[in-house]
Amino acid sequence: xxxxxxxxxxxxxxxxxxxxxxxxxxxxxxxxxxxxxxxxxxxxxxxxxxxxxxxxxxxxxxxxxxxxxxxxxxxxxxxxxxxxxxxxxxxxxxxxxxxxxxxxxxxxxxxxxxxxxxxxxxxxxxxxxxxxxxxxxxxxxxxxxxxxxxxxxxxxxxxxxxxxxxxxxxxxxxxxxxxxxxxxxxxxxxxxxxxxxxxxxxxxxxxxxxxxxx
Amino acid sequence: xxxxxxxxxxxxxxxxxxxxxxxxxxxxxxxxxxxxxxxxxxxxxxxxxxxxxxxxxxxxxxxxxxxxxxxxxxxxxxxxxxxxxxxxxxxxxxxxxxxxxxxxxxxxxxxxxxxxxxxxxxxxxxxxxxxxxxxxxxxxxxxxxxxxxxxxxxxxxxxxxxxxxxxxxxxxxxxx
Numbered sequence: 001x002x003x004x005x006x007x008x009x010x011x012x013x014x015x016x017x018x019x020x021x022x023x024x025x026x027x028x029x030x031x032x033x034x035x036x037x038x039x040x041x042x043x044x045x046x047x048x049x050x051x052x053x054x055x056x057x058x059x060x061x062x063x064x065x066x067x068x069x070x071x072x073x074x075x076x077x078x079x080x081x082x083x084x085x086x087x088x089x090x091x092x093x094x095x096x097x098x099x100x101x102x103x104x105x106x107x108x109x110x111x112x113x114x115x116x117x118x119x120x121x122x123x124x125x126x127x128x129x130x131x132x133x134x135x136x137x138x139x140x141x142x143x144x145x146x147x148x149x150x151x152x153x154x155x156x157x158x159x160x161x162x163x164x165x166x167x168x169x170x171x172x173x174x175x176x177x178x179x180x181x182x183x184x185x186x187x188x189x190x191x192x193x194x195x196x197x198x199x200x201x202x203x204x205x206x207x208x209x210x211x212x213x214x
Numbered sequence: 215x216x217x218x219x220x221x222x223x224x225x226x227x228x229x230x231x232x233x234x235x236x237x238x239x240x241x242x243x244x245x246x247x248x249x250x251x252x253x254x255x256x257x258x259x260x261x262x263x264x265x266x267x268x269x270x271x272x273x274x275x276x277x278x279x280x281x282x283x284x285x286x287x288x289x290x291x292x293x294x295x296x297x298x299x300x301x302x303x304x305x306x307x308x309x310x311x312x313x314x315x316x317x318x319x320x321x322x323x324x325x326x327x328x329x330x331x332x333x334x335x336x337x338x339x340x341x342x343x344x345x346x347x348x349x350x351x352x353x354x355x356x357x358x359x360x361x362x363x364x365x366x367x368x369x370x371x372x373x374x375x376x377x378x379x380x381x382x383x384x385x386x387x388x389x390x
Contacts, residue, residue, distance in 0.1 A: 018232035085291035
């Protein structure tokens with residue numbers, strides 16, 4: 001049963017306290033901090049790739065890590081902005097970045113198909129599970145930062161916010177793991193590293209909406 | 215009378231800084247806007263509850279308003295969220311059927327009826343064939359073939375009508 005409208009407004013006015021508006025740069029600062037912390041943890045605990053240490057990074061690894069970094073930042077940006085709802089605002093820029101990153105699994109599939117056609121079928125290495133698990137674990141730092149931020153705000157679609165948070169977390173985690181991961185084949189990167197983003201995105205979509213409802 | 219957008223944005227920015235007079239004026243203007251907004255979407259019995267729920271959300275989430283943006287799109291996003299949440303909770307409660315005591319049963323049943331009335335209000339904007347297809351398959355749980363038999367539509371037409379009807383419903387809900 002509804003209260004008297006004037007009473008409700010009077011109670012809300014009496015309860016008013018100054019609040020600091022959520023700022024995009026603060027949310028992004030938090031997300032970038034979590035991403036950087038993940039990278040430092042991986043580098044500190046497991047060390048950096050030999051080619052990175054030698055100052056001659058492998059071009060494929062460098063390109064892939066760059067794509068995952070941009071995807072992490074673009075989807076984190078969209079997730080952070082969702083804390084400040086507004087009808088009519090489009091936040092689909094991250095989708096183009098995701099499409100760009102999808103070139104990696106696409107290339108891996110193409111390589112597997114051409115190898116199979118040439119009678120030399122090859123699949124991704126089985127040790128890639130380590131990257132998937134480690135990348136997801138490190139990505140949790142970014143996920144926690146984004147969930148904390150989103151819970152302060154009012155995401156209009158918890159499902160979409162959960163999905164974006166998961167993609168950002170997966171991409172941030174696998175970027176950090178790329179600094180250590182000794183593999184440099186497109187099959188490994190296109191399958192296991194890309195799978196980390198997909199799995200975390202899916203988990204975010206399934207698990208996070210409950211935490212993000214308000 | 216509803217204040218213009220610039221005035222509302224200024225009132226909201228002042229409210230974020232703790233100005234109670236500005237906040238009272240802002241809430242009053244929000245209430246008028248919300249009454250008009252929900253009048254187009256829900257049964258009259260549900261309007262006041264939804265308006266008050268939305269005002270409480272406005273109060274709790276005041277920090278999520280960006281003073282550099284206009285206020286109405288922010289208010290509309292909160293109103294839309296509360297409306298969708300209202301429908302979701304009411305239908306889940308009715309569907310679960312696991313209720314604790316008599317009072318809850320009465321209250322949830324009432325909510326479900328009001329939600330149903332809200333949907334009926336939305337259904338008025340749909341062509342009869344789309345409305346019937348959605349009702350049979352998505353609400354009553356019939357299969358596509360059973361719905362096709364019941365309505366005399368082909369199975370593919372039932373699917374098309376559900377798809378188009380849901381798209382149109384989503385647009386109606388999201389319209390600010």
